[in-house]
Amino acid sequence: MTQRVTVVGSANADLVVAVDRRPSGGETLMGGELSIIPGGKGANQAVAAGLAGAVTSFVGCVGNDGNGEILRASLTRAGVSTRSLHATQSPTGTAIIFLTPDGENSIVVSPGANHDLTRALAERECATWREAAAVVLSLEIPLETVRFVIADAAEHGTRVIVNAAPATSLGRDVLEHCDPLIVNEHEALEVLGATGDDPDASDYPALATRLLAAGARSVIVTLGAEGALIATGAGCEAMPAFSVRATDTTGAGDAFVGAVAAELSRGADLSEAVRFAQAMSALSVQRLGAQTSYENEQAVRAFLAENA
Ligand code: ADP
Numbered sequence: 410m411t412q413r414v415t416v417v418g419s420a421n422a423d424l425v426v427a428v429d430r431r432p433s434g435g436e437t438l439m440g441g442e443l444s445i446i447p448g449g450k451g452a453n454q455a456v457a458a459g460l461a462g463a464v465t466s467f468v469g470c471v472g473n474d475g476n477g478e479i480l481r482a483s484l485t486r487a488g489v490s491t492r493s494l495h496a497t498q499s500p501t502g503t504a505i506i507f508l509t510p511d512g513e514n515s516i517v518v519s520p521g522a523n524h525d526l527t528r529a530l531a532e533r534e535c536a537t538w539r540e541a542a543a544v545v546l547s548l549e550i551p552l553e554t555v556r557f558v559i560a561d562a563a564e565h566g567t568r569v570i571v572n573a574a575p576a577t578s579l580g581r582d583v584l585e586h587c588d589p590l591i592v593n594e595h596e597a598l599e600v601l602g603a604t605g606d607d608p609d610a611s612d613y614p615a616l617a618t619r620l621l622a623a624g625a626r627s628v629i630v631t632l633g634a635e636g637a638l639i640a641t642g643a644g645c646e647a648m649p650a651f652s653v654r655a656t657d658t659t660g661a662g663d664a665f666v667g668a669v670a671a672e673l674s675r676g677a678d679l680s681e682a683v684r685f686a687q688a689m690s691a692l693s694v695q696r697l698g699a700q701t702s703y704e705n706e707q708a709v710r711a712f713l714a715e716n717a
Contacts, residue, residue, distance in 0.1 A: 418451015419549035422476035457667025462706035584624035660699025
């Protein structure tokens with residue numbers, strides 16, 4: 410088996426400004442200094458998988474602009490191949506983030522070049538996932554592209570890992586290939602087409618079991634500082650998170666997904682992969698940013714050894 414991971418997904422420049430409060434309609438507020446940091450779920454997951462030690466390729470689109478270069482540089486620094494990172498005529502996707510003292514950040518995403526990752530473009534990159542041990546998908550790119558990659562990868566025997574974020578209801582045709590489907594507690598409900606009124610809304614083993622019944626081959630529900638839940642045909646296993654002081658949880662979920670993919674591509678089982686991913690994300694929540702907060706495999710293994 411090859412030990413390669415291919416991530417097909419979004420890349421965004423995160424434009425972050427600290428403000429005292431959210432502006433109201435018609436109001437102009439003065440904010441702090443602008444930070445431009447590399448983000449987007451797909452790029453974050455690829456950087457995490459690369460740093461976690463997997464030979465990683467990223468399939469995505471950025472614009473022909475400075476933000477695109479920031480993303481390309483961050484992927485390259487993490488050892489990720491950018492041969493399938495396309496520069497299109499659209500601006501690089503951006504997330505405009507107001508950081509407020511209440512911690513309830515307000516975010517507006519402009520997808521930009523991520524919309525250019527069409528099925529036709531993805532078809533040209535099929536060798537990247539057909540040759541990989543695992544392919545990782547999230548949902549900030551056109552759903553038609555996601556569906557195509559999942560079906561093609563499954564047909565060619567590549568393990569399919571789907572992070573259903575931002576969440577949408579998914580049918581059996583997609584779920585039956587997910588091994589695992591990775592969702593947080595809110596996404597679990599939305600993938601099932603359920604709402605917060607659902608009787609199982611806070612019964613995570615029940616939600617995970619329903620996702621299995623809906624077709625997923627295996628399910629991981631992430632629960633922030635509470636850890637994660639693994640569900641397979643053999644049952645449910647709760648995995649507590651590492652106890653650390655979190656300063657910024659941005660991108661923790663993406664660190665988790667990339668690290669799971671890296672470990673599974675090396676032949677680890679789901680429990681081993683989740684343990685490794687929890688260490689990677691526990692390290693990331695102690696540092697600022699998403700990609701900028703990720704550490705490498707050696708640091709993750711050292712953390713695991715210290716916290717055994
Ligand atoms: P998402 O951002 O997608 O909602 P989560 O917040 O569930 O993802 O985080 C993913 C994983 O990151 C968790 O399963 C956990 O292992 C780790 N994690 C997140 N927040 C913390 C925290 N405060 N302390 C320790 N680990 C954390």
